[in-house]
Amino acid sequence: MAAAHKVIVALDYANLADAKSLVSQLKPEYCNLKVGKELFTATGPALIDYLHSKNFKVFLDLKFHDIPSTVKKACEAASQLGVWMINVHASGGAIMLEAALEAVSKAKQPPLLIAVTVLTSMDQKTLEEIGVTRNLEDQVLRLAKLAEKSRLNGIVCSARDLVFLRNHFNPSFLFVTPGIRMTEDATNDQIRTMTPFEAMKSGSSHLVIGRPITQSKDPSKTLEKIFLEINQS
Numbered sequence: 001m002a003a004a005h006k007v008i009v010a011l012d013y014a015n016l017a018d019a020k021s022l023v024s025q026l027k028p029e030y031c032n033l034k035v036g037k038e039l040f041t042a043t044g045p046a047l048i049d050y051l052h053s054k055n056f057k058v059f060l061d062l063k064f065h066d067i068p069s070t071v072k073k074a075c076e077a078a079s080q081l082g083v084w085m086i087n088v089h090a091s092g093g094a095i096m097l098e099a100a101l102e103a104v105s106k107a108k109q110p111p112l113l114i115a116v117t118v119l120t121s122m123d124q125k126t127l128e129e130i131g132v133t134r135n136l137e138d139q140v141l142r143l144a145k146l147a148e149k150s151r152l153n154g155i156v157c158s159a160r161d162l163v164f165l166r167n168h169f170n171p172s173f174l175f176v177t178p179g180i181r182m183t184e185d186a187t188n189d190q191i192r193t194m195t196p197f198e199a200m201k202s203g204s205s206h207l208v209i210g211r212p213i214t215q216s217k218d219p220s221k222t223l224e225k226i227f228l229e230i231n232q233s
């Protein structure tokens, strides 16, 4: 896999101007970009067209979770934007996942389709609140297996989960991992972090990195440093 596609910079901004200002400092040779709910809701597809015009590949992180026919239509609409990757919640169940895959497969340029298992903001107590009594790691594995069985391309998870996940999946299954920090970074609200090097060694396919790059004094230099670190792994 080309190193350029391993780093995904999270464009966690509220408006187009701020997003454009960061993007102007980045190069598509070094990273892909992630657009989430806040920015996409504020800007709509115009932003995606802009990023494509600058030759960036886009992960549209909208985490669809709804009845199968609605998710299918949402995935069709997302696929028509020509994005590189989209995602859905695995907890929507097999029929929903298969509907999403069907939509993606019909696209002219099918994006990669990945699943969210258990959000990293959830812990054992939160699972119990929604009636899941199984151990959190078992629940992550169960949902990841459901995504694999439904022929999705991979999952989003913490790089730390790869210790118990990686061996259960074939090497082509993608593990997209947020919560990445360089040793000198503040952890912010991420609890279980890993460095880019450690995450790649553990079997991550792609690293989602937000604040260490977006809040850096020199985003371009920080990205380059991460790129070099990854190429040692």
Ligand code: C5P
Binding pocket: 010, 012, 036, 119, 120, 121, 156, 157, 158, 178, 179, 180, 188, 190, 208, 209, 210, 211, 212
């Ligand atoms: O700034 P930071 O590097 O923590 O950003 C991480 C990005 O990854 C954010 O866009 C966040 O929403 C996303 N994310 C996450 N944990 C997940 C899934 C996505 O931090 N489980």
